Amino acid sequence: MEAALYGPGGFYVRPGGPGPAGHFRTSVHASALYAAAVARLLRWVDAELGHPAELDLVDVGAGRGELLAGVLAALDLGTAARVRPYAVERAERPAGLDPRIRWVAAPPGGTTGLLLANEWLDNVPLEIAEDGHYVLVAPDGTESVGGPLDDADRTWLERWWPDGGRVEIGRARDEAWAAAAGTLERGLAVAVDYAHTRGARPPYGTLTGFRGGREVPPVPDGTCDVTAHVALDSCAGPGSVLLTQREALAALGVSGGRPPLALAGADPVAYVRALSAAGEAAELMDRAGLGAFGWLVQPVGIPAPAWPGAAAA
Numbered sequence: 283m284e285a286a287l288y289g290p291g292g293f294y295v296r297p298g299g300p301g302p303a304g305h306f307r308t309s310v311h312a313s314a315l316y317a318a319a320v321a322r323l324l325r326w327v328d329a330e331l332g333h334p335a336e337l338d339l340v341d342v343g344a345g346r347g348e349l350l351a352g353v354l355a356a357l358d359l360g361t362a363a364r365v366r367p368y369a370v371e372r373a374e375r376p377a378g379l380d381p382r383i384r385w386v387a388a389p390p391g392g393t394t395g396l397l398l399a400n401e402w403l404d405n406v407p408l409e410i411a412e413d414g415h416y417v418l419v420a421p422d423g424t425e426s427v428g429g430p431l432d433d434a435d436r437t438w439l440e441r442w443w444p445d446g447g448r449v450e451i452g453r454a455r456d457e458a459w460a461a462a463a464g465t466l467e468r469g470l471a472v473a474v475d476y477a478h479t480r481g482a483r484p485p486y487g488t489l490t491g492f493r494g495g496r497e498v499p500p501v502p503d504g505t506c507d508v509t510a511h512v513a514l515d516s517c518a519g520p521g522s523v524l525l526t527q528r529e530a531l532a533a534l535g536v537s538g539g540r541p542p543l544a545l546a547g548a549d550p551v552a553y554v555r556a557l558s559a560a561g562e563a564a565e566l567m568d569r570a571g572l573g574a575f576g577w578l579v580q581p582v583g584i585p586a587p588a589w590p591g592a593a594a595a
Contacts, residue, residue, distance in 0.1 A: 286502035289504070294372060309400065309572050310349045310400060313565065317349055321356035324357070327469055340390070340397040341368065343402025354380065391465045394467050399459070403459060404509045408453075411435070412449070413446075415429060417448075423500070434453060468584060469582055470586075474577050476511040479514065479515040491508050514576045517578060520580075521580065521581050522580040523589075524579075525591045527574070527575040529591035536563050579592065
């Protein structure tokens with residue numbers, strides 16, 4: 283998985299490729315409403331921090347920098363002038379990106395502000411196991427039985443995925459998230475992803491692939507995304523809360539409600555614009571789609587937002 287995604291010629295680092303947007307639709311690509319909601323969250327963090335002279339915004343797994351560009355566009359000029367935006371990516375910096383955005387290979391240390399990982403953890407490589415043994419995979423996708431699990435992975439499974447079956451060992455994701463969130467000195471760390479929790483682990487796992495907008499077998503040859511859902515509850519650090527994207531975006535002012543019909547007569551252009559926004563909001567908050575994504579919200583030196591639906595992790 284590491285080689286297929288990030289090795290020479292890997293799916294995410296191949297020069298000249300279209301980036302994630304060319305293969306699957308994320309919340310960032312679905313609507314500018316998502317970036318506007320993140321901008322509102324950043325303003326909340328800014329207020330909790332007392333409006334520091336420099337406000338860090340770190341996007342882990344930034345793709346081609348689309349989310350950062352959208353957030354900067356959604357902020358007022360005064361706030362945007364104080365923001366230090368960091369795109370954390372292993373691919374090369376894309377041409378034409380806003381020069382304000384710093385392109386880095388790892389989250390910078392000692393930041394103050396908001397660290398967001400939107401659909402990053404599902405691409406952190408992990409081990410697959412079945413019947414107490416690792417599952418090995420060849421570059422053509424052929425699977426075979428590997429050796430017995432080591433003690434650390436067995437301990438993780440006993441705590442977080444005890445029901446057995448075909449399991450996805452999330453220990454590497456736990457460590458990756460702890461390292462990323464640990465770079466924050468003060469602020470809020472948020473991970474958004476396909477997710478499941480201990481009481482509802484999928485019995486056959488979730489490993490799959492995506493290419494050109496279609497789900498495909500997860501063949502680790504570098505031609506497709508290889509992804510597995512995230513055990514967000516195991517990633518959670520101190521003071522974290524878990525909620526769905528639908529709940530989080532509603533708390534951040536996103537609404538899929540239709541505009542009043544009276545607006546159609548008074549201002550037809552505004553009505554069409556509002557109707558389009560309502561459709562985009564509905565996609566972001568769809569209980570059977572993007573709205574079911576998990577949000578892990580981890581405060582560092584500030585309180586967690588008091589959002590309806592949020593539950594302690």
